[in-house]
Amino acid sequence: MTLITCDNVALGYGSRVVVDGLNFTVDEGDYLCIIGENGAGKSTLVKTLLGLQKPLRGKILLNGLNAGDIGYLSQQTAIQKDFPASVNEIVLSGCLARKKFLPFYSAQDKEIAATNMERLGVQSLADRSFAELSGGQQQRVLLARALCAAKKILLLDEPVAALDPEATADMYKIISQLNQDGITIIMISHDVNEAIGRAKHVLRLGKKIFYGTSEDYHA
């Protein structure tokens, strides 16, 4: 089943077009890797897919998805060093997307949070302070939060940008595992070789837009 269809879309801010003539689709269970130079519009595309901004032209069709069903891991989250928050509090906040008007977390929400913490191997950190974790641990926590928001599809904006090589390899492994579990992945990456090796489709933004399978990209 096709989840997302981008039909001749132009992205940008106000009158400034950043990306034009964008066509691609994302199927259920897909693993799409988006690459391109700094400023090519990768984050802009992600924000548009999330519905945080509107495309300048063209249509983005979400099939069987509400915009809030998409789990999101933002690029360099501007979270402050001294923010007092436990891992548990942060992961639980991912459940808010489904709550709408209910003020408190239910037992089911807590279960979902616990499951996702376990999935990403951070359950032992549940009561720790987020600020005191390593970069790799922090990304896992934020990924667990994104999973609470959405079971179907994840949008990851440079999830390994600030990680050391070991944590990077770890992160890629986790993401592949999630994809094998049936979660659709859209990931932005700088690290072309490693990322594309695992992806099924590649979208390159820039002067010449490329969209195709990762085998075709290498050829």
Added chain:
Amino acid sequence: MLETITMYLEYPFVINALIVGVLIALCSSLLGVTLVLKRFSLIGDGLAHVAFGALCVATVLHMANKMLLTLPITVICAILILRGGQNAKIRGDAVIAMISVGSLAFGYLIMNVFASSANLSGDVCSTLFGSTSILTLTEQEVWLSVILSILMVAAFVLFYNKIFAVTFDEDFARAARLNVDFYNLMISIVIAIIIVLSMNLVGSLLISAFIIFPALSAMKLFKTFRAVTICSVILSVVCAFIGIAISILGGTPVGSTIVAVDALTFGLCFAVNKFGGVAA
């Protein structure tokens, strides 16, 4: 000592002052954590100066109920400052500085030119540093502050999880379809209301200390959002209680005394964080 305290507690005005003072401390500390973490610590300061300017205008106009002017103006400025903070072209702190210094200057100027009061500097001083009006509260005012505080606490508890999400990570909250702008707007409006209502107690210069000290102290002691929020409320309430008690016993100005107690508490928390074992 104890006798003096029991003697004072027999006066209803002392009880009233304690009730209202503690309630203001409670309400102002609830959102303090959020403001500090959102790097909006100075919004309280800026708004307090705006409220001062508006109060000066109201005084000059001989308005019977000065709140009718100060409240709307302060709320509007709260919204403007917030919008400015989101606009990358003018930095948030610059907007706050502009509005706050501007209204302070205009307020004093207007008072000077138009006011007929013989005791101008006394009037200005009590607006800036709080007056003794907390000791002359009517029963009606006490009830009003009790009701407002209950509403405030209830709203905070109901929206607690959303306030956390919006404070921690606005982008994610937006992606999760929370109405981030609405919550930011509500936070500013509530802060503006608290500032106007508590100006009588601590005065406009000291109100932001009232908002941020308990939050900063609590952040020295605890590392989770819930613990920090609860701790800052408790610290704020206890400090206000002690401050008011000291000021009644020692005849010191109420606002300054409370803030002095807040500052000492912060020093204590800082020392505990630095040299002692830190609570988890």
